[in-house]
Amino acid sequence: MTTYAPAKAPARAGGRPHKPRRPSRRPPSPARLASRVLVGALVVVQVYPLVWLFLTSLRTERDFAGGNPFALPTSLTFDNYARAFGHGHLGRNILNSLIVTMGANVLIVLCGMMGAYALQVLGFRFSRVVRALFLVGIVVPVQIALVPLFVDYTRVGLLDTYPSMILPLAGFALPMSVYLFSSFFEYIPREVYEAASLDGAGPYRIFARITLPMSVNTVVTVVMVNSIFIWNDFIFANTFVLSEDLKTIPLGLQNYIGAMGKTDWTATFAAVCVTVTPLLLIFLVLNRAMIYGLERGASKG
Template identity: 75%
Template structure:
């Protein structure tokens, strides 16, 4: 027993060390980012950039809004993120509902086609989409970013919703049908409420990628008024490639803080959504 306890203690110690290292690797960059955003330009330029702040100032945050259109960039990113998530959730839920609940011939083939979209790289769509947008007048609009972001996120959304709907008892739908409920009522009163945790999961996961998207915004946005946050950070690059680093770090802090707070508040629902879909599947 003593030898077994010693092995368990060693395993616990190794697990603790591994978790501590993971936390340090994840937390240190964020801590360094926030501390650097509080340093003066002179302190950052004259001393070790990884040292603690010699002087603390909030001027970097004011300069971040003065140098670039940070407020407008945040609004554009918010509009794109919300629009793409609405499409991802609605279309993903409806597709998964048709595949798993309503059922139809060749639904397995349709599901396979959707899942193939997971492995398609986004880069191959840039040139065709640019040409199509230019021909129909969608270039340099919010929709030019929302449509491809939603389209490339749909396969995973459909997979997670399908995995969850597959394990909803069929008796639930049969009882609703016997009470006279049609497919639309079943979807609105049964399927949708049961899907809330999965919806939160999909929204949070996709919001991180949409909020930080650069490739679609850089390709389809031409005017300064529609720039999202990743494009707006280029405003802090001055003449001869000089970068106002402390203002840039302050801008990054402002832009990532809302997403972090939302994630911390809703992380339990996200974990439950993953468990209800992926673990059961």
């Protein structure tokens, strides 16, 4: 076999090889520069409150009350976190919020995915009317359901329980999840379902083996969108929860308001930092799951 030597770079006058010139970097255009400035400003607006919250949770009570609340702390202390756990039941509040958030998300994902699968994939008579009714549910305010739900929960014995918070949260979030799943199922080729049907798979097997694995990113999106509102829910928990043992985080933070409206602000900020941590961990896990779903889809493609 004949081998060919790599071509040498042309030599300059003096015996030195000629090095290829690197392309000169052009200055960014005004539009790109403006977009970078805008993105940087948005990052500052989003990150600054979290940084300020954490720094304030480490300030002494006298430093916060007597100085500038937006200035850097003159001294750091962890006594605020000790008072936060002493004044309230943070551990129990976080556990209750986790139970409500996970339970509501399970119902939202399962019911929303199965409803969208029936509307978009299987299809039936008047399916468009049913989809329109789901979309109408997006504009229904939650306040109109408080009194009827309170009366019904009292009659059936669901008042002051976890389902009393999980069911309405899942019900009011269901229309948006059905819409998101329907939009995703619309882009799945019909040939995939037809090939599975020819192989003898029924609708339940197609849903479990094809639709569910392909919907990982949509599931993560639905969970991320709804987790914020469920975690911060106050109106349902304040209406249907009567005992101290079932209070979620928004209700538990009321324990830091003392007599005559006096509030221990530094302990409150420390409690908020503690209660935000599980939500940030959940989002990190969901973000990793979304990246895994994208990589898996790209490798299959």
